[in-house]
Amino acid sequence: MPQITYIDSDGNKHQVELPLGATIMEGAVQNDIKGIIAECGGSCMCATCHCYIGEEYLDKLPEMEEEEDEMLEGAVAPRTERSRLGCQVRISNALDGLVVEIPQEQ
Amino acid sequence: MKKNVIIIGAGHAGIQAAASLREEGFEGSICIFSEDADFPYQKPPLSKGYLDGSQQKNSIMFRSEAWYENNQVELKLGELVEKVDVPQKTVHATSGEYEFDFLVFATGAYNRELPIPIKGTDQPLYLRTMKDADYLKQALDQEDVQDILVIGGGFIGLEIAAYAAKSGKKVTVVEYQPRLMQRVLPPMLSEHFAAKHQAYGVDLRMGVGVQALHQDSRWTASLSTGETVTADQVIVGIGVLPSQVLAQEAGIRCSNGIEVNKYFETSTDGIYAIGDCALHPNPFAKGQMVRLESVQNAVDQAKVIASTICGKPTSYHQVPWFWTHQYNLKLQMAGLSEGYDQLLVRGDVEGDKFSVFYFKNNQLIAVDSINKPADHLQARKWIQASYTPDLEKLADDSIKLNEC
Numbered sequence: 001m002p003q004i005t006y007i008d009s010d011g012n013k014h015q016v017e018l019p020l021g022a023t024i025m026e027g028a029v030q031n032d033i034k035g036i037i038a039e040c041g042g043s044c045m046c047a048t049c050h051c052y053i054g055e056e057y058l059d060k061l062p063e064m065e066e067e068e069d070e071m072l073e074g075a076v077a078p079r080t081e082r083s084r085l086g087c088q089v090r091i092s093n094a095l096d097g098l099v100v101e102i103p104q105e106q
Numbered sequence: 107m108k109k110n111v112i113i114i115g116a117g118h119a120g121i122q123a124a125a126s127l128r129e130e131g132f133e134g135s136i137c138i139f140s141e142d143a144d145f146p147y148q149k150p151p152l153s154k155g156y157l158d159g160s161q162q163k164n165s166i167m168f169r170s171e172a173w174y175e176n177n178q179v180e181l182k183l184g185e186l187v188e189k190v191d192v193p194q195k196t197v198h199a200t201s202g203e204y205e206f207d208f209l210v211f212a213t214g215a216y217n218r219e220l221p222i223p224i225k226g227t228d229q230p231l232y233l234r235t236m237k238d239a240d241y242l243k244q245a246l247d248q249e250d251v252q253d254i255l256v257i258g259g260g261f262i263g264l265e266i267a268a269y270a271a272k273s274g275k276k277v278t279v280v281e282y283q284p285r286l287m288q289r290v291l292p293p294m295l296s297e298h299f300a301a302k303h304q305a306y307g308v309d310l311r312m313g314v315g316v317q318a319l320h321q322d323s324r325w326t327a328s329l330s331t332g333e334t335v336t337a338d339q340v341i342v343g344i345g346v347l348p349s350q351v352l353a354q355e356a357g358i359r360c361s362n363g364i365e366v367n368k369y370f371e372t373s374t375d376g377i378y379a380i381g382d383c384a385l386h387p388n389p390f391a392k393g394q395m396v397r398l399e400s401v402q403n404a405v406d407q408a409k410v411i412a413s414t415i416c417g418k419p420t421s422y423h424q425v426p427w428f429w430t431h432q433y434n435l436k437l438q439m440a441g442l443s444e445g446y447d448q449l450l451v452r453g454d455v456e457g458d459k460f461s462v463f464y465f466k467n468n469q470l471i472a473v474d475s476i477n478k479p480a481d482h483l484q485a486r487k488w489i490q491a492s493y494t495p496d497l498e499k500l501a502d503d504s505i506k507l508n509e510c
Binding site: 022023026028029031032034039040043044045070071073074 | 164
């Protein structure tokens with residue numbers, strides 16, 4: 001199972017193993033990682049699972065659809081080119097070793 | 107002296123209440139009673155991702171098992187609370203009696219049942235719990251189940267109808283009111299959704315009631331028009347009623363829900379009610395008493411009572427928002443549109459990407475957005491801040507929304 005490191009909203013590191021197909025959001029919520037709120041439960045409707053993806057993994061992610069793109073515009077923390085919504089990124093083997101930073105505010 | 111909190115209900119409101127209490131530094135004991143024996147899960151996906159298979163059991167859990175342990179939140183699953191003894195500050199549950207200092211009713215709502223004669227060996231299907239969803243999915247996914255009758259043209263009925271229609275089933279929806287989702291949508295949006303359902307072959311019968319159901323090998327529904335509809339499965343989604351019997355029997359004031367004030371305190375000291383079951387004064391409904399059935403309402407109210415219980419009374423002032431997903435139509439609603447006197451449409455209606463802005467006395471009160479998430483998020487900010495955009499600018503598509 002791919003290993004993902006979350007840096008939570010307090011700056012603490014958590015290394016977790018996530019099953020293939022789980023989303024970054026689900027991984028965070030289920031492992032009690034602080035800072036991912038996921039108000040809408042993964043429907044791409046709330047922008048409270050905003051996270052910053054480690055640079056080297058950006059091109060290994062599934063492509064961002066228009067909906068996610070629009071929702072990210074409304075995210076509270078500043079949007080950068082590393083911004084993604086955790087509920088839209090599913091874990092694959094290519095993401096083994098991924099580091100995800102969670103902003104302080106959602 | 108450490109206090110005890112008992113929460114009745116393990117839905118969005120109950121679980122968030124526990125989480126928020128710990129976040130606020132509450133150090134007493136927290137115990138959640140859940141009638142449902144399944145590990146606490148979110149209900150909205152049951153008519154969406156869980157039904158179509160894109161979400162599984164473990165992806166709709168609120169929290170992991172470890173979370174409850176780490177946060178010392180005790181779960182009593184599959185336990186019925188039979189009585190609340192107010193003078194003794196005790197709940198009587200299946201496994202015994204438990205004392206509380208604070209009691210939170212997060213009991214939610216239950217399905218309204220068809221008040222008509224039903225003859226047959228099977229029962230029509232309702233959706234509320236995960237077990238219902240498992241049963242429904244299994245019933246709908248069968249090859250020999252081709253004709254589906256959905257009674258009720260509200261959110262639940264229509265989300266299920268959309269799933270069945272997309273799966274290739276022949277669906278008939280019977281709705282008592284003249285149009286779909288009449289409770290919350292204006293005619294143009296009811297019509298927009300109706301057209302989409304019809305494009306998928308759904309047979310919509312509006313302004314029609316079901317008077318009787320009869321089942322032998324198949325179902326036959328007798329309609330108020332005198333016609334009959336036959337089906338392999340019948341699914342009912344005709345609304346819900348607040349789960350308030352426990353509170354009522356304990357002498358707590360209830361009407362359309364358990365009555366609470368702006369701090370979610372019931373008529374009895376130390377007892378609160380939040381979520382689908384709570385009739386509360388809502389500033390976005392001009393202070394009127396309302397009962398809102400939504401995730402946002404449950405979650406935000408839970409956060410408020412956690413602060414209040416921890417000695418920091420906070421009143422509720424969060425813009426209501428909601429969503430439904432049928433086919434490619436993702437409808438997001440911000441604010442409460444009831445009583446609007448003016449509306450403005452902005453965007454591409456034919457292309458299914460537009461927003462409807464509702465005004466009352468020249469004030470923006472709500473916005474419904476279809477596939478325009480950025481509009482929705484902006485609308486929430488505006489309504490939260492009681493801001494009304496310039497109508498002329500709003501009507502001009504070339505001006506960006508955040509410049510209106």
